[in-house]
Amino acid sequence: MDDLEAIRLLKSGDLRGLEALMERYQVKAARAAFLITHDKAVAQDVVQETFIRIHDRIHQFDPSYPFEPYLIRSVIHASLNAIRGDRKFTSLDDQNELENLLDRAASIESQVEFTQLQQEVLNALSKLSPRQRAVIVQRYYLDMSEWEMALTLDAAPGTVKWLLNAARDRLRHLLGQKGGPHD
């Protein structure tokens, strides 16, 4: 059953359509959600809620558009929303650290070393802010372009990096993570 047929079934109220879509995309969606939320249970909840929402609003979905970007965009938003209170922030160095780890992990051939690096990648990812994680996941896991990311983050093209760096620093300041003026 392809996506079109699954959506047609779902629009008619047949849950077999939803089952087919979930079977096809739930692993990717849950892994993306996990990489952003860093919490397996939250990630699974996010994906379940997202598919429930899709079930609710499938009548609004235009099947001439691809389903996967629609799903992934929803998952990213729901993941960010689910961990909105997460106040862990990090320096840019940690983002570089993550990318260095990705470079190392991508180039090694030893399975043992690769397994160790997988955990290091997760640890490095956990040091990033949720939104930074979302950008990393979009860029490197979902292979989205900067422009697609800007669209997903509801930002004008070109502001993605601004959102990543400048806004992060300012938000950190607002949250009292950094010295400066009082409030």
Add this chain to the structure above:
Amino acid sequence: MTKTYHDVLDSAAGLQIPDSIDLFPNVSAQLSQRKTFMQTMRARPALALLIAVLALLLLTGIVYAIGRSLGYIPGVGIVEQDTPIRVLDGKPGVQRDGITLTMKQLVVDSSQTVVMYRTKGVSMWSDAVQECAKAPSLLLENGSRLESTGGYRSEMGGENGILGFDANFIFSPLPADTQKVTLLTPCQLPALTLHLVPAPEGFVLPATEIPATFDSSRPSLPAATSFSDAQTPAPPAYPTDFPATPTPVPHGSGLYLEKAVELEKSYLLVGNFTDAGDLPGSTWAAQSVVPYEFHITDRNGKPVSFFYRPDLMPPSGWANVTYWALEVLKPLDAPLTVTLPEMSVFTDDIFRFPVNVGAHPTIGQTWQLNQAVQVGGHSFLVEKITLEERGYTLALRSLTPISREDFFLNMVMEEKSASLLSERFHERDGVLEVNETLVFDDLPSGELTFVLNLFVENSIGPWTLTWSPPGKP
């Protein structure tokens, strides 16, 4: 390299999310247990509500006169004191279907009525998400109805898709003899009766507007340079129907002080950063919803403590003005220097590279370009295009030192849309090397045009503003 970043992240996430995961039984069970009202709810686009920005609406401007007796209510802003201030009696609330609305404050002066409340328990998937975002109305005892003239609403976020909103709406002033008014709430919540009482002593801090004369300085600006005709667009024209008048910008882009107000123990400074269109790019200044990181020093260069006062920030209806509001404690050793260390300026340009790859290009085949381009004061060499297993890769490198954080790009092919765009950066000794790959399911060939959009961010500063209170040096 044997794996992609995707592969690494996928396998790392796979440590927790196995391929065998099956969430459908849970989803199916939840759907079957849904309450009737949930089943019939039509979901609404909640996207806009996920943007954690202040949804600024038009706000009636308030004209102040120098020396006039004003009042400052923290959290509300500047109020007129020529008539007694009235405020809300208690903090009444209303609830329905898990949604609660709790009044935070209502303030009436001679110029406006400010209604502040918090709404909680709104499911982001429900109809209520849009209803709750709407402005309420005020129903007077004589049956007349007031509609909001402005204000803002900020999303608080929440867990499991349950959102909350802090709302601050402005109405025209209530008649002087009004003792109660009814809030006709959004979200189809029951009407809420609000009783007004005189503001308690000390509720309003005495305030006096004082001259906001200032000097400003700005950094020398780099010229916008580009080899192509596609320059960054100029800032949009100022909308003539916006009710507030922007600060004139006689000195071009920079910091401007619009208002200074003296309180008993402090001064309030309200100003803006204006992008007057003379910068080598766009600031998108108004997109910022959090204060820029100002520094304030006294006449001896010593740091001065200050507070951000977002309740005093006027709404920006113009994309090129960002307001700021600060409170500086007395005593102070004037003049004060307010410094904005830097402002991000973005420049982009588009470059087209036509290449004939022939009818049957082979993997590994390379087409040399060797074209220099400039964006935002930085030079880049677009070296070559190579056919790889996944698609066409364009290689470029910086000819002037630039950080990866200050540069990004997008690439498309005019003749055919790629299924994926992947990107690899390498930074060595200030030289940035980029490989941008267009991945195709069905590889195009023949005459192809690669369109490259380069984006550069320059941090320009410092911007300063010098101000002294009256009677001070």
